[in-house]
Amino acid sequence: MKLARDTWLIFQRQLHLLLRNPVWVFVGVFQPVMYLLLFAPLLKPALNAPTQAEAYKIFVPGLLVLLAIFGGLFQGFGLIAELRAGVIERSRVTPVSRLALLLGRSLRDVVSLLVQAVIITLLALLFDLRVFIGDLLLAYLMLALIALMTSAVSYGVALKVKSEDALAPLMNTVAQPVLLLSGILLPLAFAPGWLQGIAKWNPFSWAVDGTRALFSGDIGNDKVWQGLTIIAILAAAGVYWAARQFARSVR
């Protein structure tokens, strides 16, 4: 009960500050729209897809997962600014739940990601993408879990390194192989065997496969529950670890 109330307080505050500066909506949507308009048209011939819609079914889920990973991983920067301003310390002298300090922020990130995802999906509908609402909601759940995990990890790392200069290269170094090994831009079906072998160890590649299965209406595909389970476990672990960083001394 206290956790829910405290989380809500932090979430409200963070959302309020985000809405005060609505530039983020533009920034957050601009890049994926560029991918949608300028990159996706290459895919139909490249993937040998029969129609443009088929190409979008492969590309849009990947793009959304990409958005969730990157959107989350770079949230730590905002926290470092808060650390520097003393806002985190001010929260930590109150009896507020430490888990709420994390969850309130991460849930704000999840909500802002979902808003972006809805905008991208609506735009893709204009390009003849068709997806069942039930499948879509399950895909959004996957995205929400990914964003929860990556933003929590990003906050945890931010509390550990406490400097933008350290956080930026660290996150880029993590994000790049994760991106390349997840088949986000092109499906790993095209990859040589050794590459597929490595990709199997990348949880995000499971998430991408699961999301793609949902977008093609294949809800019974094993990859759906496998992807959801893997990401849910990792999200729980990420949240647990990051909440501990909030509880420990921050200097």
Add this chain to the structure above:
Amino acid sequence: MIETRGLRKSYRSRAGRETKTVDAVRGVDLDVAAGEIFGFLGPNGAGKTTTLRMLATLIEPDGGQATIAGADLRTDPGEVRRRIGYVAQGGSTWDESTAREELVLQARLYGISKAEAQRRAVRALEAFQLTEFADRKCKTYSGGQRRRVEIALGIIHEPKIVFLDEPTTGLDPQSRAYMWDEIRRLRSDGMTVFITTHYLDEADALCDRIAIMDHGEVVAEGTPAGLKREISGDVVQLGLSINATAEAEKLLAVEEYVSRLEALEEGGLRLFVDDGATAIPRILRRVDGAGLDLKSIELHRPSLDDVFLTKTGRSLRES
């Protein structure tokens, strides 16, 4: 109100390949009474802030005990948090928020209901003369206004004790004087105030009692007046010609209220007395009675810097 025994904290710091252990706080014993302004005086790096952060539950002590407002720091930090307020040195407000938003949020983080939080914010804004700027973003405030918001944030839940870390550092003299009045007002509202400072005049003028800290240890504790009295009493300096100096020295050395005296090479005497105010008329009478030509007379009260010098061998101004 606060009782600590043997509070310790050390940090490991890495310099190149070597790891060194730095003892930031090496066993601090403190007793702070309810309703007093207690000051922690010491140079930067003396361990004041580390001690304060331990008492405010922000860092965990390596050893020792502390009871704060009746709650045990080691076993029940949650209860300590409910009973104390803490205002950090480096600020605690967010540029893009307004004072009112910050105050309401802070009250709510302490579990206060929304309606009550809003009422308290209004009251705090009035008390700290912030109503005019209440709905402007914090980034538009002056240093003094911002510090007032921070203090208001620290006491929005009406704690029994408030810890203020260097509350006037970086403020202009006018804001500083205002802040002293505010801090005294907190005391008259029944709060116990614990401040750190490296300003001698602040410790002297504001604090009921002080502890002087150096290298992680408390080297002296008492009222500012008591500490000063402890070292040397007052110094009365007489301006005399060289010839008159020798004669005055003979004359005054036998006076019972002079505990010690020094002749100055260029002429003149320094007399160490318990109480300068009552000694001066007697000195004047003696010197005048002997027909010596007294050019000047000065009274030096020992400062807290003299106390620091006596206890540590260094001047606080230099360190």
